[in-house]
Amino acid sequence: MDALDLTEQQLEKCIGKNIRITARRIMKAKYPSPVIGFKFADVDKDHISAARDYARLMHPREEKFCTDGDLNHAMGNVFAVNTHKTILKHDGQALHQREANTIDISRAIGDDIIDVSTISINESIDYPIDDKPNSNTSTFLNDAMLNIEQIKCNTSSTVTEKDIACALILLKKRHRLSARCMDDIISLLRTLSVKNVPSSWYKLKKILTGTISSPAPSFICPECEGISKSNVTCSQCSNRFNVMSKPNSFLSSSIKNQIERILRYNRDVFSNNVSLAASMKDICDGAVYQKLQAETQDPFITLTLNADGIQPHPSSVQTIWPILLVIDEIPLKRRFDIENIILAGVWPGPKKPTRIEMSLFLRPLIDELLNLERGEHFDFHDQDNNAVTARVFLIGACCDKPAQVLLQFLSEPTAAFGCGRCEVKGFMVKTAKDGNVRSFATTRADLMEIERRSNMRFDVLLDIKLLHDQLRQSLLGRIDKSLMMQHKIEEKGITGPCIFRELSYFDVGNGFMADSLHNVYIGAFKRMLSLWLDHQYRFEDWSISTHLHRLQSIFRALRLPSTTCRFPRSLISYSKFKANEMRVLLLFGHVIFKNVLKKKYYDHLIKLVVMMHLCESRKVHHSYINIINRLGRSFVIDFPTLYSKRHCVQVVHSIIHISDTVRDFGPLQSFSTFQFENELGLLMRTNKSTRRHAQEMINNLHMIQEAHYHLHNLSTFNIDFSSYLSSRFINRYSIRDQQKGQARHPSKNPDELVRVFFPHSKVNFYQTLHIGKLRLCTRSYATNKIADDSNIIFLLDGIEYSSRIRAIFTLDNDEPYLLVAYLRDLNPLTYAINVNENVAYPNILYTSTSKWNFTPIEVNDFIEKSAFFRSTAGISYFLRFPTLEHCS
Ligand SMILES: [Zn+2]
Ligand SMILES: [Zn+2]
Structure with missing residues (x-):
């Protein structure tokens, strides 16, 4: 063994399931990164024989079936993969040379059938005859069964009533089960004599929410417009409320306790490092946060607010208005998880609050925030980190427009x-x-003149507004219409004091973030889509309504990974598309409009496409802001010229403000209402009762949060049971804890090309590959399925390639490999910022060639999934997701 010069531990790590794997791993440990062109023939003969000896020593039973040649083949594979990859490396460096060395199967267009005779590589093609039955195919199943058995024996005695209550709540949430269903499950479990099952659904709720105080109701006195704690007489002016018409009321809860509880489970928030990165990944990299950081010495956390009216049922006329907050310092992956959501209050409806009511409703929150801004003691209940005094600042609010004008006190x-x-x-x-x-069409010159809203402008305008009010009062209504008009113009839409103006780091202009969901996806883009496709515009220059059916079938050719949050329905029902479907259509589906829309409309659309890709980038480079700004301006200025002034409505105008929001708060997805609406949807979906929606929603939130906290609390929870629940019920994206792939779904159709690459090995083929919770699959597996996980980006020698997975295979039952097909000479999408400036966008690539090249890659070379589209004109598009959450 000394010849190998590997440590005892290194050698032990090499021991695999069978002798071939062990031999292979030793080679890999000995030659971890062979230089380009290094072949098995170049390996030191002593190393080879030492590796064989060690492998035989470790697998005495297999020893006699394995010749030196068998083991040499196994070891040779380590370098075979390297040799084939080498070809690609050369291509990356000199794309047009070495054509002869690549495997170029010109007949292999699309989902091809390989013709071996077209393959030209310098290896002899022979197939080893290996008819030994494969004993290792079912190891995955065996492992799973072993896991289940382990959980069973470890948990039998210590699962408490609360543990079970938590498990049932997670089950309810995941499958949106009704209370009656929960009752049935409980009764079933009790009949089966499962220990410690709560006696009823009612009891279960009590176990979880018994210790949580309900939010306090407040009543709005119609007489003095003050907040009363009593619903009989006003605690401010002693006015007795009318028994017949109850005063409007709302529920509010302190946010301090909620923040404290969340911090207890997210201890990593106080890492106040000044970010000097060249690109922005989150709110903390935005201009507003950076300013706060520069001016504040004490530890602090910041909040983002969302207020929105939601209907308890699709058919309901009632709306309820929850006020939600999130802590910006919690990593984005966890920030919007339901256990980290703060509920400051609920306006129970049935009617939408007026501006004045909204201010009263927000009053308790703003008062508490004013205290928290000065600094508050947060108790962690931790041995070495007992408490921290931190300041809390609300820095932004992301709402739809109807909610925003209520908060902003605007027309x-x-x-x-x-x-x-x-x-x-x-x-x-x-x-x-x-x-x-109302049209908001503006020219480039107009835009230079228009004032932006800000705290400073707000103070000036509010003074003007108050002065006007006094004047009108003194004139006792004898004011003429033209003066009224004059006043309105001078007040610029301000209708009263915006309560957020009292906070120290909230700008009542820019603090209201431009929201991609309402402004773009179901705003401007939805408007464009109906202009193109709606029958009523069929005689307009921009109309493509006669192509709708054709577009619908082309749209189906867009291949998206299974992690896409919502697969768009047929394009025929575009008018019913939800924001997520609109998003997919704009960011990736825009390719279907090429050569269908007239060029000037298509070019205009591309500005919005690239702009949104940049705004939602996982890293927004500071230089993007300028491009986003110019694209937005040019999009808005050109809109009335293309589609007439009549269609240049408020949402179209709002596109212009997106660049400022990105500058101030970073990439849009870190605060978008998409995130809030997901959580609201979750709370409302679990809401089945017909009355008391607000209370029901609060209870649901409390139960789910309590279940999650209990799950985190390993000191009181059975650890095995808790890790079972976490892996089973808490689905989080981008969990790539392990890069090791697991091949599943064995395939009976061998890939001839893989056989050619690895003639001496025992090759097993599979259809899917799982890396942590991430799934990849072969092209043929994805055929006729809606989701397609076969389009990936992989890295080789520092160069990224877009490709499609042709085969998933293992060599000698060792770790899996991918055989990918890629196209060379891809062109980036180019777009015009103005008449003489074209810019390339590298995340959307296309080519008209169909000369696929093939290479085997390791699982470690995989970067992320992407979208793929092949147009009817034979152009292949690879579209990379701007955010990571849908592709990794
Ligand atoms: Zn009163
Ligand atoms: Zn504006």
């Missing part, structure tokens, strides 16, 4: 000064049906 979004970010004045335009619509 309606469709009013003359309806933009929450600037003082643009809309004007009325006639519609085809003799109606009127």
Whole structure:
């Protein structure tokens, strides 16, 4: 063994399931990164025989069946993969040379059938005859069964009533089960005499929420417009409330306790490192946070707020308004998890609150925030980190427009000064049906003049507004119409004091973040889609409504990974598309409109596409801000020229403000209402009762949170049971804890090309590969399935390639490999920022060639999944996801 010069531990790590694997691993340990061109023939003969000896020593039973030649073949594979990869490395460096050395199967177009005769490599092709039955195919199943048995024996005695209550809540949440279903499950478990099952659903709820205080109700006095704690007489003005018409009420809860509880499970938030990165990944890299960090010495955390009206049922006329907050310092992966959501209050409806009611409803929160800004003692209950005094700042609010104007105390979004970010004045335009619509069409020159909303402008305008109010009062209504109009223009849409103005780090202009969901996906883009496809515009220059059916079938050719949160329905129902479907259509599906839309409309669309790709990048480089800004401006300025002033409505105008939001708060997905709506949806979906929606929602939140906290609390929870629950019920994306792949779904169809690459090995083929929770599959496996996990980006020698997985295989039952097909000379999408400036966007690549090249790669070379589209004109597109959550 000395000849190998490996330590005892190194050698032990090499011991595999069979003798071939062990031999192979020794080779790999000995030659971890062979230089380009290194072959098995170059390996020191002493090393080879020492490796054989050690492998035989470790596998005495297999020893007699294995010749030196067998083991040499096994070891040779280590370098075979290297040799084939070498070809690609050369290609990466000199793309046009060495054509002869690559395996180029020109007949292999699309989901090809390989013709071996076209393959030209310098190896003799022979197939080893190996008819030994494979004893290792079912190891995966065996492992799984072993795991289950382990859990069973470890947990039999110590699962408590609360543990079971938590498990049932997680089950309910995951499958959206009704309370009656829960009752049935409980009764079933009790009939089966499972120990410690709560006696009923009611009892289960009590176990989880018994110690949590319910939010306090407050009543709005119609007489003094103050907040009363009593619902009989006003605690402010002693007015007795009318028994017949109950005063409006709301529920509010302290956020301090909730923050404290969340911090207990997220101890990593106080790492106040000044970020100097060249690119922005999160809110903490944005300008607002950076300013706060520069000016504040004490530890602090920041919050983002969301307020939105939601319907308890799709058919409901009632709306309830929860106020949600998240802590920006919690890593994005966990930030919007339900256990980390803060509920500051609920307006129970049935009607939408007025601006004044909204201010009263927010009053307890703002008062508490004013205290928290000065610094508050947070108790951690931890041995070495007992407490920390931290300041808490609300720095942004992300809402849809109707909610935003309530919070901002501004006129309606469709009013003359309806933009929450600037003082643009809309004007009325006639519609085809003799109606009127407010247009916000602006020229480049207009945009230079328009004031942006800010704290400073707000103070000035509010003073003007109050002065006008006084004047009107003194004139006792004898004010003429033209003066009223004049006042309105001077007030620029301000209708009263915005309560957020009291906070120290909230800007009542820029603090209201431009939201991608409402402004872009179901805003401007939805408008464009209906202009193109709606029958009523069929005579317009931009209309493509006659192509709808053709587009729908082309759209089906867009191949998206299974991690896509919502697969778009048929394009025919585009008008019913949800924001997620719109997002997929804009970011990836835009390719279907090429050569269908007239060039000027398509080029205009591409500006929005690239802009949104950049805004949602996992890393927004500071230089992107300028590009986003120019794309946004040019998109908005050109809109009325292309689609007429009549269609340049508020949401189209709002595109212009997105670049400022990205500058201030980083990439859009770190605060978008997408995230909040997911959580709200979750809370409402579990809500089945017909009355008391607000209370029901709060209870649901409390139960789910308590279940999660209990799960985290390993001191009181059975650890095996808790890890079983976490892996079973808590689905988180991007869990790539291990890079080791696991091949599944054995395939009976051998891939001829793999056989050619590895003629001496025992090759097993599979259809899927799992890396942690991530799934990849072969092209043929994905055929006729909606989701397609066969399009991947892989890295080789520092160069990224887009490719499709052709085969998944193992050599001698060792770790899996991928055989990928890739195209060379891909062109990046280019777009025009202005008439003479074209820019390339490298995350959308295309080519008209169909000369696929093939290479085996290791699992470690895999980077992420991507989307793929082949147009009817034979152009292949590889589209990379801007955010990581849908592709990794
Ligand atoms: Zn009162
Ligand atoms: Zn504006």
